[in-house]
Amino acid sequence: MEKLKIMKIQQDAEKMKLVTLAFDQAHNAVMMTDADFNNGGPFIVYCNSAFCQMTGYEREALIGRSPSMLQGHDTDVAVINSLRQALKNRTFWEGSTINYRKSGEAYVVNWSISPVFDENNLLTHFLSIQQDITSRIEADRGRNALLKALDQANDPVLITDSRETIVFVNTAFEKLTGYCKEEVLGRTPRFLNSGEQDAKFYRDLWHALKNRLPFQARFVNRRKDGSRYYVEQSIAPVLNEQGNCTHFISTSWQVDDIVEREKVLYAMATEDKLTGLLTRRAGDEALTRAYHRYLEEHCPLSVIICDIDHFKAVNDTYGHLIGDRIIEQVAKVLREQTRPDDLVIRWGGEEFLVVINAPILTATNLAERLRKAVFSLKDEDVGRLTLSLGVAELLPEESVEQLLGRADGALYRAKRNGRNMAVTAAGQNTSGTMLSSTL
Structure with missing residues (x-):
């Protein structure tokens, strides 16, 4: 019996060593606290290398401290209160707010925190998996700013993914075509075809786009009410860092007046x-x-x-x-x-x-x-x-x-x-x- 007990202790130690090694090599930041709410707790009992890299603190400076040391002026108090309430209720919690690195630089962190219970179902720790989502937030802000600018553009803009599915149209597109966003998102632009362009026109279009070249021409398209309109339209592939096409962006400007004048001039000449x-x-x-x-x-x-x-x-x-x-x-x-x-x-x-x-x-x-x-x-x-x-x-x-x-x-x-x-x-x-x- 004594031998079996020793073997179990050794196996548990090996498992703990393996878990610790796995956490320490994890890409995401991992932190574990105790479950002591007294004297400003819980307190950090473990953090991996990714957590140290994210916060800028050495591990020794974090162990035994409260995670509140990372909070600052712009940390959302409502988020922290929600977090602490979930910890006291021993339930899973997920959220995000602003924390601060050792250098004082702010970053946006996303947490998922789980309670840890022992074999007797007693709460012993909290395990927190964290991600620095600052770059994602900034990218989203940049994307939103770009989409806002495109939406306010005077000329119609349409964006599709690589499969030709429409993912964005601006307000000018809605005004010109009579379609609202909800009616066109998820569709392909083919519903705009008036039938006046022949098969060769579209072969030339796709030949250019497949060779990652822009295509510009005069299109005769059809509105929601069936009427036709003329646009000078430019379609260009959008390439990622690997050179693969991820989207197509179409910009156009209405030329109905120009076409009418051309018709008059053509009639005068012909x-x-x-x-x-x-x-x-x-x-x-x-x-x-x-x-x-x-x-x-x-x-x-x-x-x-x-x-x-x-x-x-x-x-x-x-x-x-x-x-x-x-x-x-x-x-x-x-x-x-x-x-x-x-x-x-x-x-x-x-x-x-x-x-x-x-x-x-x-x-x-x-x-x-x-x-x-x-x-x-x-x-x-x-x-x-x-x-x-x-x-x-x-x-x-x-x-x-x-x-x-x-x-x-x-x-x-x-x-x-x-x-x-x-x-x-x-x-x-x-x-x-x-x-x-x-x-």
């Missing part, structure tokens, strides 16, 4: 003032885009050149005001007889160009409809109006200039052969076919 049709310059650009689409998609492309017959005589006889009225009437017919996707261009004074994605037969039939529709007009001063038209479909390996040259040649033949007719260009399947009507 719309013919008299007819509302595309100008020659805008028509050239549109025809070039149609040509490149033909090269990429191999869809048929045809043109119709239209010229008002005897227009010089109209101007000479009736004057330019009547001449302008005739041009307006013909332009109106061309718009009404073509599809929304067809291009109708005022190509010259009394000359028009129609561009359609269709083969020669469709284009020829359209040209004849245009001719008949104009022929049905009867101006109160000039009388009956007629058109001459040249039709051509783009051939393989042919340039835009060659296409227009063949259509112009067909128009010349229509004029030469009596006017008021549509002629198909040479080199087409219906080469030389002349759809004509005499007055």
Whole structure:
């Protein structure tokens, strides 16, 4: 029995040695006090190296002293009273307040204190695990100050985590979009998409962000009420110290007024003032885009050149005001007889160009409809109006200039052969076919 008792004492001593060694090497500060509330107690009976490092005191200067030695002017009295009440009630307690190091420097400490009972359930000690959370508090204050500044910014700000989940929007964002914070936090920004940006736009966006580069462009987004708005938007990845992306921050500024002005300027530059049709310059650009689409998609492309017959005589006889009225009437017919996707261009004074994605037969039939529709007009001063038209479909390996040259040649033949007719260009399947009507 005596031997077993000695072995148990040795085992307990080894356990205590192991526990002491573990506490002393712990990252967090550990302190143990007795449970004596007399004469200003409890008093410190143990503290580890982390506790000494945190407070700036040597262990010898702490043992036998009350932890109140660490308190000072800014220590929260209410927190201390709550702590002491929990100790007297022998219950677990957790809280934080300001303590002071040996140097007099203040720090914010977070405690968790547990009562320790012996095998007879008698209270013998209190074990306190402590953390210096000063840097965390300062970081939180800095973060809160930054978020407050962002919230007060005049321009909308949106922040997502690396998975695109929204974690912050400011007041300006709420005002612009009509969404409140509670409606958007936890969602992805996709609900703002208006559908006006194509897939390539978003591929370019993510290509930049995945390569840790900012992306800036004009976005057309949708408000909560469904209306659209324009913003110049900049999206940038936020990297941590290891270079990993943790967040994305988006800043934007509304450009609705700029867009409206641009639309007006664009209309002035692209719309013919008299007819509302595309100008020659805008028509050239549109025809070039149609040509490149033909090269990429191999869809048929045809043109119709239209010229008002005897227009010089109209101007000479009736004057330019009547001449302008005739041009307006013909332009109106061309718009009404073509599809929304067809291009109708005022190509010259009394000359028009129609561009359609269709083969020669469709284009020829359209040209004849245009001719008949104009022929049905009867101006109160000039009388009956007629058109001459040249039709051509783009051939393989042919340039835009060659296409227009063949259509112009067909128009010349229509004029030469009596006017008021549509002629198909040479080199087409219906080469030389002349759809004509005499007055």
